[in-house]
Amino acid sequence: MAYENLSIFEQDFWEINNSLNKLLSATNANAILLIDKAGQMITSVGNTDKIDLLSFASLAAADYAATSQLAVLLGEEEFKEIFHQGKKENIYITIILSRIILVVIFNKSTNLGLMRVRLKNTVVEMNKIFGNIFNKLNSPKINEQTKATFTDDFKKAAESELDDLFG
């Protein structure tokens, strides 16, 4: 099966953000990002002012993809968790339903052990939310909604933006 589009609807989006905000306050992390495996940003919570989120998302996905290939070379299916430690900042990466990458950015004000414990609950919640999202994506209604939102008018307007941009 080809890699399908990912659509996030209003209610799912708020559920995701609530769950991530809970984790953020429970762990005192700086920020939490949710990224699609293809490198596209889904959402973020916390203090992300100083982070170039789009670059971060593409590099985190590449990091995860490269590390997964290392796992495969060792006979593992994938590494479920990745930890990078810096002098001040650290990142902890985990995967949701083999398709969504969750990144926690934290410093010494976060206890790593506690964060890992709390993260487990968040992963359970995310599995449920994204399980629902993926089920919805398989229903024909989604195609109808996409078509209703991205009409010919939308496509024409987007094409005209492209013409303006590149002359």
Add this chain to the structure above:
Amino acid sequence: MSVINYASREITFKIVYYGTGLGGKTTNLKVIYNKINPEQKGKMISLATEMDRTLFFDFLPMDIGSVKGFKTRFQLYTVPGQIYYNASRKLILKGVDGIVFVADSQIERFEDNIESVDNLMENLEEHNLNIEEIPTVMQYNKRDLPNISPITELEDAINPWGIPYTEAVAIQAIGVFETLKSVSKMVLQSL
């Protein structure tokens, strides 16, 4: 695949520049980067070797602005062209919405182009994708050089599907935007 966020009203597409080593993929992105207004682009990221060859990928996010209330963004990637970086190429194709195949028009690179298209087909197949289903544009680059193959020969060799093509001299910014516009419009139409 596109990511559509109905809550934050954003839609993002992924376009991958594919092709043989030293064919001009990174040059395409650099030219685009230099042309776009600062508020419409993100940082260009290049994971390159010391010799300025792409090691993993180049990445350039580009906003075309708010379209009917949706912030519309294209994320451009290049793959490393050298044969031995196939694992990287495969990873970058994940979730692709549109492809630009940058062919090097020089006669001595003729076989390399064929090899690279074959490699693209194989890697797409691993993602259960097919070149005829994905919006793709062929860009015949380096048309200013003296030792180039005629377009008809290139078309016969690497474009049996009749995919739309452009002619380019990427280093002089010729054909670069035409190519990007063409693939972007195809991606939008496939929504």
